[in-house]
Amino acid sequence: MEGDIVQMGAYIGAGLACTGMGGAAVGVGHVVGNFLSGALRNPSAAGGQTATMFIGIAFSEALGIFSFLVALLLMFAV
Amino acid sequence: MATETQGVEEAGMELVFHPMDQFIIKPLFGDGPVGMFTITNTTLWMALSVLCVIGLLVLGTARRSIIPSRIQSVAELCYGFIRKMVEDVASKEALPYFPYIMTLFIFIVFSNFLGLLPMAFTPTSHIAVTAVMAMMVFLSVTILGFVKNGFGFLGVFWISAAPLPLRPILALIEVISYFVRPVSHSIRLAGNMMAGHAVIKVFAAFAPMVMISTGIGLMVTPLSILAITAIYALEVLVAFIQAYVFTILTCVYLKDALHPHH
Amino acid sequence: MATDTTTAATGHVSPIELEEVGKCVDSHGGAVGMPQLCTDWMSNQVFWLLVTLVVIFVVLSRIALPRIAGILAERSGAITNDLAAAEDLKAKAVEAEEAYNKALADARAEAQNIVAAAKADIQSDLNKAIAKADAEIAARSAEGEKVIAGIRAGALESIKQVAKDTTKEVVAAMGGKADAKTVTAAVSARMKG
Numbered sequence: 001m002e003g004d005i006v007q008m009g010a011y012i013g014a015g016l017a018c019t020g021m022g023g024a025a026v027g028v029g030h031v032v033g034n035f036l037s038g039a040l041r042n043p044s045a046a047g048g049q050t051a052t053m054f055i056g057i058a059f060s061e062a063l064g065i066f067s068f069l070v071a072l073l074l075m076f077a078v
Numbered sequence: 079m080a081t082e083t084q085g086v087e088e089a090g091m092e093l094v095f096h097p098m099d100q101f102i103i104k105p106l107f108g109d110g111p112v113g114m115f116t117i118t119n120t121t122l123w124m125a126l127s128v129l130c131v132i133g134l135l136v137l138g139t140a141r142r143s144i145i146p147s148r149i150q151s152v153a154e155l156c157y158g159f160i161r162k163m164v165e166d167v168a169s170k171e172a173l174p175y176f177p178y179i180m181t182l183f184i185f186i187v188f189s190n191f192l193g194l195l196p197m198a199f200t201p202t203s204h205i206a207v208t209a210v211m212a213m214m215v216f217l218s219v220t221i222l223g224f225v226k227n228g229f230g231f232l233g234v235f236w237i238s239a240a241p242l243p244l245r246p247i248l249a250l251i252e253v254i255s256y257f258v259r260p261v262s263h264s265i266r267l268a269g270n271m272m273a274g275h276a277v278i279k280v281f282a283a284f285a286p287m288v289m290i291s292t293g294i295g296l297m298v299t300p301l302s303i304l305a306i307t308a309i310y311a312l313e314v315l316v317a318f319i320q321a322y323v324f325t326i327l328t329c330v331y332l333k334d335a336l337h338p339h340h
Numbered sequence: 341m342a343t344d345t346t347t348a349a350t351g352h353v354s355p356i357e358l359e360e361v362g363k364c365v366d367s368h369g370g371a372v373g374m375p376q377l378c379t380d381w382m383s384n385q386v387f388w389l390l391v392t393l394v395v396i397f398v399v400l401s402r403i404a405l406p407r408i409a410g411i412l413a414e415r416s417g418a419i420t421n422d423l424a425a426a427e428d429l430k431a432k433a434v435e436a437e438e439a440y441n442k443a444l445a446d447a448r449a450e451a452q453n454i455v456a457a458a459k460a461d462i463q464s465d466l467n468k469a470i471a472k473a474d475a476e477i478a479a480r481s482a483e484g485e486k487v488i489a490g491i492r493a494g495a496l497e498s499i500k501q502v503a504k505d506t507t508k509e510v511v512a513a514m515g516g517k518a519d520a521k522t523v524t525a526a527v528s529a530r531m532k533g
Contacts, residue, residue, distance in 0.1 A: 051167060051326055058323040062262045065269035072272070076098055077373040101375040102365060103384065114383040124392040131396055135404035142411050144418050150411075157408045177401040185396050204375075206382040207389050272376065 006078070014074035017067050024064020031056045097279035101203055101272065119199045127188035135184070156184065160325065167329035171336050179332075182211060183325040190271065190317035194310070203271035205264060212264035215328050223335035234338040263327055270320045274313040281305045503527045
């Protein structure tokens with residue numbers, strides 16, 4: 001019985017942790033959207049900044065991956 | 079999940095599998111325990127990526143033709159891509175470290191892409207592997223920073239552009255973020271790889287639904303196959319982007335070590 | 341769900357129990373928990389990773405990268421050489437074009453000279469021929485005139501004779517006796533008038 005409750009809590013927590021990925025999605029969309037609007041205003045400067053954009057994407061995506069990892073840990077490791 | 083497994087097994091079909099099964103390390107020969115030197119599936123796929131590296135960068139360029147063949151131009155593209163990245167992001171002084179960065183990039187890119195083959199194993203989906211690489215980058219960059227700049231390397235934490243009262247707080251944040259670097263660096267790669275492969279496996283578990291119940295299956299099976307295709311396409315993109323991101327972050331850290339005063 | 345009976349029936353064991361024992365796979369070979377966190381496997385992975393990285397690094401730094409750098413350098417050298425050669429060839433082409441233009445202009449001038457000379461020749465020939473023809477025409481027309489004059493003179497003479505004879509006959513018919521001398525004088529006077 002106690003194990004059931006622990007498992008229930010773990011599954012609920014895993015589901016909740018997945019909402020963090022939505023935040024990462026918003027973040028990545030924001031980065032790319034702003035890059036695109038900037039790039040359309042000044043296309044000549046866009047080429048040199050793609051690397052910066054990817055770094056930004058990587059940073060914001062990492063946090064989504066962290067929440068996914070928490071979900072996985074709760075699902076399979078606890 | 080337990081009941082599902084049970085249900086299917088009772089129906090006489092062993093179709094449902096654990097999405098994490100694909101990450102299991104098993105010995106290639108025999109069933110013995112996995113020791114340090116055991117030849118496992120990790121060994122196999124790492125060796126395959128080494129073979130691919132040799133095939134692309136050594137055999138592909140063996141003819142040294144001025145007008146490159148297709149494979150040679152791919153090799154040259156890889157070389158030029160990473161070299162330009164090192165030069166642009168980490169400045170010209172980082173060029174002596176170009177072979178190290180190229181090693182990391184080419185290993186990650188090949189194990190990511192080989193891992194996308196059906197039935198394949200992805201070494202980079204394991205935190206142990208990416209953590210070793212990230213720690214190597216972190217340690218060598220830190221040591222390099224101190225060797226090149228002495229204690230001036232600590233200037234990377236002391237942001238002279240900020241107003242004086244803020245600087246200690248910023249320094250604390252910078253120190254924390256500096257030590258979190260290897261964590262995020264490794265988990266980003268392993269997490270991305272693991273996530274994509276696990277999601278594909280989850281959809282793959284739904285795909286044979288039509289064999290269990292024709293009613294729902296006729297709807298679920300095509301949808302899940304479509305989803306697998308879409309996620310697979312995304313994974314092809316991610317496989318490259320994560321290798322790129324790992325490499326470019328290495329370059330960024332290297333730049334910090336070479337030029338700590340922003 | 342995770343009670344002992346179902347565990348035995350399904351083969352799915354709570355991860356915690358097995359991780360404490362240090363096993364990462366269940367009796368069916370399925371994963372227990374996250375395989376990434378299984379400490380038993382880490383040393384193996386790290387060892388082979390280091391081996392792989394060292395092998396790749398040696399291959400890259402000893403063979404691949406110097407070779408590709410060599411190829412690229414060779415190619416850029418070849419391109420530079422080719423560009424220089426192309427520059428040379430272009431200069432030569434310009435030179436050749438100039439020479440060609442010059443030759444063309446020369447040839448044109450010569451052709452004009454030849455044409456002018458030929459024209460002058462033809463003109464003089466023509467003039468000569470025209471003069472000759474004129475002379476011939478003049479000679480012929482003079483001859484013709486002479487002939488015409490002769491004929492005219494002959495005609496006048498015969499007219500005078502006919503007129504004299506006619507006059508004599510007319511006079512005789514009228515019953516007179518015509519004096520030859522008088523008739524001639526009268527006819528001459530008439531014909532003059």
